[in-house]
Amino acid sequence: MRTRVGIIGAGPAGLLLSHLLHRHGVESVVLESRPRDYVERRQRAGVVEHGVARILREAGVGERMDRDGLVHHGIELRFDGRAHRVDFTDLVDRRVMIYAQTEIVKDLVARRLADGGQVLFEATATALEGVDGDRPRIRYEHGGAEHVLECEAVAACDGFHGIGRRSLPEEAVRTFDRVYPFSWLGILADVPPSCDELVYAHHPTGFALHSMRSTTVSRLYLQVPNGTDPADWSDERIWEGLETRFALRDSDWRLGRGRITDKSVTPMRSFVTEPMRHGRLFLAGDAAHIVPPTGAKGLNLAMHDAVLLAGALRSWLLEGDESRADSYSDDALRRVWRAEHFSYWMTTLLHADPGGSAFDHRLQRSHLEFIASSRAAATQLAENYTGVPGI
Template sequence: MRTRVGIIGAGPAGLFLSHLLHLAGIESVVLERRDRVYCEQRQRAGIVEHGVAEALTAAGVGERMEREGFRHDGIDLRFDGASHRIDLAALTGRSVRLYPQTEIVRDLIARRTDDSGQLFFEAEATAIDGIETDRPRIRFTHEGEEQVLECDYVVACDGFHGIGRASLPSDVIRTFEKVYPFGWLGILADVAPSCDELIYAHHPNGFALHSMRSESVSRLYLQVPNGTDAADWSDEQIWDELSTRFALRDGGWELRRGPITDKSVTPMRSFVTEPMRHGRLFLAGDAAHIVPPTGAKGLNLAMNDVMVLAEALVADQTRGDSGLLDAYSDTALRRVWRAMHFSYWMTTLLHAQPGDDAFDARLRLSHLRHITDSPAAATHLAQNYTGIPRI
């Protein structure tokens, strides 16, 4: 097989890159080791930055997001028994969309299929050869057969455990990592959300987040110690603890309860690979970086990676200008490290830290009050949360 850009991974990044290249008349092939049903059902992030939402709409794949998604102009920051609204729109002129990554993937698969895009599901990439040549190759298995896809460029959007990062020479890359001493116990519940905007709650027992998937499905999270087994928490214990962490002193708010349909524990880590390109192999999304979910940056970083990369590939393939491709890693990493800092800042600010004493607790509350009292501090949060312009 032969194509111009070989893409490993049919998550939102790989699919959006393939779509953007198609709009520019550049052929690509997407290889995905999972089946289509799995890709369209796996639960992931739901916050879409202002700029990413605009890009999806401009590319003709945002119509359902605009119709069915929730526009959020603010967030509810809770601490010390009180609720404080951060008005994102008033502070920045920007908002976010609540539209699950699952739905973005469905929209992109449908569009690539309608456009006769070459998507191969249950096609597992087993090796990437010749990345330092002008004809790199992806070896993969599909329908029981070993096949080879020859490309001009290979883009690995295959996640943290994919072969993309592992295919970079060990003497070329550097990795940076921070593992946090806690995780999130996340649940999906068949109950209408108890809020109109996301609630980020700091509590002495730990962090809690109230999100939603639809008008009838809620998504909620609890901070738990590393090593926690979700099965050790009964549904009643989960609801009781969520109610405790979201509670207001004046009692003017109540958490709705309903059947829990899914629960799992997500570990928290920050991880960056440098560079994000070697030879004809490019990394994008979780293949290159992981952020804790507190700042809602994982999906958005991946989409920004491929937006930068698509522009660079179009310049190279249509005008013979390789300057943007050569700068891809440096360009993407500037945004990656800004998002790393914001995610780290939100995580350490809102979570109870093992070993904290009364002094640490008071400092954290003082910082939270500063954000809600200072328009400048609130603007810093809002600018990063809604997505900074390209840097």
């Protein structure tokens, strides 16, 4: 089989890239190792930046997001038993959309199939060949047989553990890595959110986050030690831990409880691969970079990568202009490193470091107080959280 762009991975980056290429008149094939129902069910991020929401609308795949998503104009920080709201609309005149990544994937899959796009599920890429030449090939297994996809460019959107990043020559890349000494225990619960906007809580016993997926489903997280087994946390223990960390003094606010339908543990790490291109192989999304979820940047970075790469491939394959493909890595990494820093900053600001001292804790408290009292500090948070424009 032949196509112009072979895309590995039917996550947000791969699907949006395929959709945008189709709108540009560039043919592509998407290979996804998992079944379609798995791809459309796996729980991931839910905060869509102001600019990414606009990207989805302009691409013609934002209708359901605008109908079912929740517009948020700020977030709430809780520390020392007090609450402080960071008002995005007032500070930077932007907002975010709460719309689950699973729903974005459903929208993109449906659109690609409706447009006649080729998205092959349960098609596992096993080898990349010839990425230094003019006709790279992807070997893959599908339907019990081995196949070859010949293309002009390969986009690896297959995540941190995918074949794309592993196919880069060791001597051609550098990696940057930080593993944090804690994880998140995340739950989905059938209970209406107890807040109107996301709540980020700093507490001596650990961080907590109150998010939501809809008006009837809450998504909540607790900081836990690395290596935690979700089975060791009973429902009662989870709810008690959340109530302790979200508690407010002099307030009648209460955390609603409901049936927990999903439990999982997410390790926290920061990771970047440079460059994001080698020959005719391009990396996008988690294949190139990982951020701790505190800053809500993983999904948004993947979408920005897809937009940049779609434009670069259009210019190259349709117009013969390779300049945007040549600058793709540098252009993408400017945004990646800004998001890496913001995610690192939010993570170290809000979590209890198990190796930290009383001095470290006081520094965190001081910085939180500064955000609560300084418009400039709050603006910096709001600008980064909603998505820094122009990079």
